[in-house]
Amino acid sequence: MHSLRYFLTATSGVPNFPEFVGAAVVDDVLVGYCDSDAKTAKPKQDWMKEFIKDDPTRGEWYAEKCFRNRQVFRDRMEGLKRRLNQTGGVHVLQRMNGCEWDDETGEVVGYNQYGYDGEDFIALDLRTLTWIAPKQQAFITKLRWDAEEERLKYNEYYYIYKCPEWLKNYVHYGKSLLQRTDLPTVSLLQKTPSSPVCCHATGFYPKSAAMFWRRDGEEIHEDVAPGEILPNHDGSFQMSVDLKLSSVAPGDWSRYECVFRLSGVEHDVVTGLDRARIRTNWVTPSEFPTGAVMGGVVPLLLLAIGIAGFMWRWHKNGFRLANTSDSSSSTDRDSATARTTSFQPLS
Template sequence: MGALGLLLLLGLLSGGSAVIHSLRYFHTASSGLSSFPEFVAVGMVDEVQFLHYDSVSKRAVAKQAWMDQVPTEDPDYWERATGIYQGQQQVFKGIIETAKKRFNHTGGAHIVQRMDGCEWDDEDDTTDGHQQYAYDGEDFIAFDLKTLTWVALVRQAVSTKLRWDQDRALNQYWKNYLTKECVDWLKKYGKSTQQRTERPQVSLLQRSPSSPVVCHATGFFPDRVVVFWRRDGQELHEQVDPGELKGIEDIPTPLDPALIRTNWGKTGRDGGLPGPFLIAGSVAGALLLVGALVLAGVCWYRKRNGEEYI
């Protein structure tokens, strides 16, 4: 239990509660960035990347082992996906050039992103969908599923809105995709991600001798657990900032000075910490419990006769 009998626990939340699942695709086009591909596409289900394409490799590839089984059911899946993204690469090259003109940008580094996807509540079976564009990290235009029209989020997007609102057939297609087709794929992909389990990696951190002790948990799935401190079998909640994190079972971590990483020197009883008094003071005075989720990813048209793409 450690010198003070304090224990950090990560426990699974009630398994009967509803979960919101998501399927999202991120398309990113860049200009003026020599160290980054001109086009990247990423697919994520329940915040886990399962698909990747970039303009360097020019191939759509699986990022999860369970995606390797897709050709068994659909032999042409990866060739078809590669062809689609190669086409999108050219489309987004036109989009970013049009955007630069709208904002009077002639040089420098610029980025256009599109995010589209859907959510599904596995308890009441409700769904939602979204599609939106951003330029240089700022919202540009978004699709309104209720009205099947586009919302210009900056004045430079007004002409795009007016033109896209007139394409009723395409907007109806997006409604069908975001509310039906996307959800069907989400349920299909979700079966694989929902069954996987990964234990958290837990670290105890302290910035300085007078700083609170921080719990840092990463790399876990599923994503709903409660984190708390316990002493002599009793949970501690006063002066603690709790977090809900990913995990699958009770995982005890003793508040032992030897386990705490610091910024000011050696950890453990050989140096850096002035014994149990500091830890006791931190717990009684201002113990901070912080949960953090670290995800890897990209945190993810044609131009003819002078035609604008957005």
């Protein structure tokens, strides 16, 4: 399964951040970027630079789309603020659009959806060629956009035919990166002797992977807490799955295994539950310094405990895709953009 997604973000009232940001992502890899400060579209992968060199019109198209969407999103943002009587504060308008293509079955899925201030706002249903408005505030927009038949027909053509065509070209140019297979480094981690054992895998590619614990060869779900797949800075991924040791009898450790499974790879990466393999920063009481040294350690520990009392929570939603009937520096800012495109959901 391959994907081409565009994330467009307009902000109002966000300090030290461009009022408009655009990102093009192929198979979860950032390949293009633009913002209202840079005022130009920049390829972010060597193979994308080669693609634009062979087809300069594509680079011109991205630059034009970036400039045009900056104006469109600014107008839409101001219109929404007026309609919702919002005179100040922080506001975020986003669009996520693109397509997915299964290179085995040929199935195509297209989507075009908007979110406002972290909530679903409006989305295109390609099966009926109508807009879905999950919020009452978007109903006026739905009626107006449903009446734009020419635009609806163009959306149908673009997401079912044109977008997959472009995606296939990108996959061809970037196959050395996008179609590689990297197995992870797997470690067993534990905070304290009573904490769950975390089986952590990092450095794998592609993203289509699964990780679980099993006992006597059978996958288990009780007392197991799987984590989500997260990106690494180098384009690879990481994930983890925890096992509560309270459910494991001391003599039964050898019956448990952590299994990492990567799509397209025949053999799993299996790591047995072995106390000697667990990595931890835990220090036993007998290892603490004594005497004069202890006097300096205790205040530091108390300070650490005090700091640990402050906790921040962050919440994140995912996209729901609509199927078709057929199917610090500027570099730091670019990296932050890929994250920004997911902190406010579009669905």
